[in-house]
Amino acid sequence: MLAAASITREVGWAIVIVLGLIWIGLGILWGRKAKNSEGFMLAGRNVGLSLGSATAMATWVTSNTMMVAPLLALKMGIWGMLAYASASFGLMLFAPLAARIKSVMPDGFTSGDFFRQRYGAAGWSMFMVITLLYSITWLVTMAIAGGKLLEELGEIPYLQGMSLILVVCVLYTLFGGLYAVIGTDFIQSLIILLGVVAIGVMVLFHLDHGATYEYVETNQPALLDVLMPVALLAFFNNMLFGFGEVFHNNVWWSRAFAMRKGVAPKAFFLSGILWFPIPIAAGFIALAAGPLGINVTDPSKVGPAVANHVLGEYGMGMTGGILILVVLFCSIASSIDSLLAATSDLLVKDVYCGLFKRKLTDDTFRRVAAVAILLVAGIAWLVALPGHNLDTVLFSAGGLVASLIWPIIAGLFWKRCNRALVLIGIIAGVITGYICWFAVQTYVAALAGGAVSMLFTVLSRFIAPSPFPERTSASPNVE
């Protein structure tokens, strides 16, 4: 056990249910704005700068930010925090990509549309397998984090906590679509920012910095090494992981499509800047675990455990536990809902309409979207059952997402390339990523996968290139 639970099981259940009811209520309220499929999927393509920045930031503040960033700090020290924070560059670099996306596909719906148009059926199939596999992986990490969080703070059994959080997020995503997701993201981002700052400041003032340095120097000397090998690898790996994730995933493309003209680049750049300090603040508290005498038995839980301990020292007891649970629940919910919505869009638009050639009216759209959301959540629930280590699960997907970085760049900015070579590069990148993750190091999959895919994509520009096909209608089967 890391620390004594600061809230009772009943309080834990009550908080999640009350917050869930609030989100569901808001989902129903905002969901009324969705008059058609475009409203449900893309919030009427009318999202402004403040909502746009908030939703991008809140979505990127996942349970991984709050729980894996401290884990990396525990294992790698300051470099670990910076490694996680480097994922903000993915959001910042998506700003120019979003401008281009809006220009190339003003009527686009999903990132799958783009891949189908640029790389044909083979490229689209490959993309769908990769993005669905990754989206499920990401969803699984958040479900695991939710379960472990409730287990840590309220002694709610892992299975119950994980299921509860997933059910609540599914419900309000079902009701409101992207309107509900973006609206709740705005509120959740404010709670996350205020909560992280408050907890971070309390830990900062609670620590004896001299004693902390002495403890780390004696017990964790490698954390003070400027050239800690695994930390340096994690820095580049995590940055490329962030690039790959943001550049390809429909979570971000749907937001780009949903924002008003000219808003997306500013919103993504701003959200990257706002997001950068969050993993540093969240990670910093993990360094306090040893000096505060907290025994870490599960590194995934070190963040909430230290925060819980410090707030307890401040005499906040149950109030502190509630604060941590609310902040982390918001961070989990803000990402699970986005992923559910974006992944179901892909299943509906690209698989149901695209692959199976089924026509959807606005009346039937919601029913199919609901089935897709339930399907994705069900798969995630099944895979999350064992409760694996968060970083092991998360970084396994590094090669998958990093292999898509350069094909996306080429598709957006280049006029021609050898498309077969690009697709071979994606396969080679994925395989290399998995081999390196398994045989070399956990923190090299994205780096290796991205490098191999980049090499093939650059070569595709010079070896028998041909022009990309002309763009066609982005949403042929949604009326």
Next chain:
Amino acid sequence: MWFGFPSARRTPQIGTASRTIRLHYLIPLIAVVAMSMCGEVVGADEIDFSNREALAESPSDDGTITLAWDKADESVVVVVEQDTSSEFESPLLRYEGPDSATVLSGFRDGAYYFRIRESGSDDWSEPLRIRVEYIGRSRLFFLLATGGLVVLATAGAIVGGYLHTREKEGES
């Protein structure tokens, strides 16, 4: 010294090695669920590291070591010490309490010895030798150079592409 050894392969984990966990994730979802149901072997009366074999065989490649032990009774308090020699001439107390595991991080390259006993007892377990072997220096620098190159090239391609296309769109 943080360099000079061949690259390491995996990080020891509680009960199961990380390679096993990775394999779980590479095979179909059903297998993941099935594998998770495999239980750990419960230890005997004496307190010892339950993952001794895995830790002794597999060096840590990230400077993190997870020690786990089995206890007959949850209330039993254990003491874990660390040293750089098997003689434990200047031991460092790493854990004292009722938990069944501890995660220790921030180790540099080298060999470390651990032992465990029940609080109040004089019977220490056999020393457990664990190696920490970070990735080899040449491979590390190659990967870092590759990472730096990919990051710079990616940023350059995006910014360059954006400026170029914006110029073209402005002209048209």
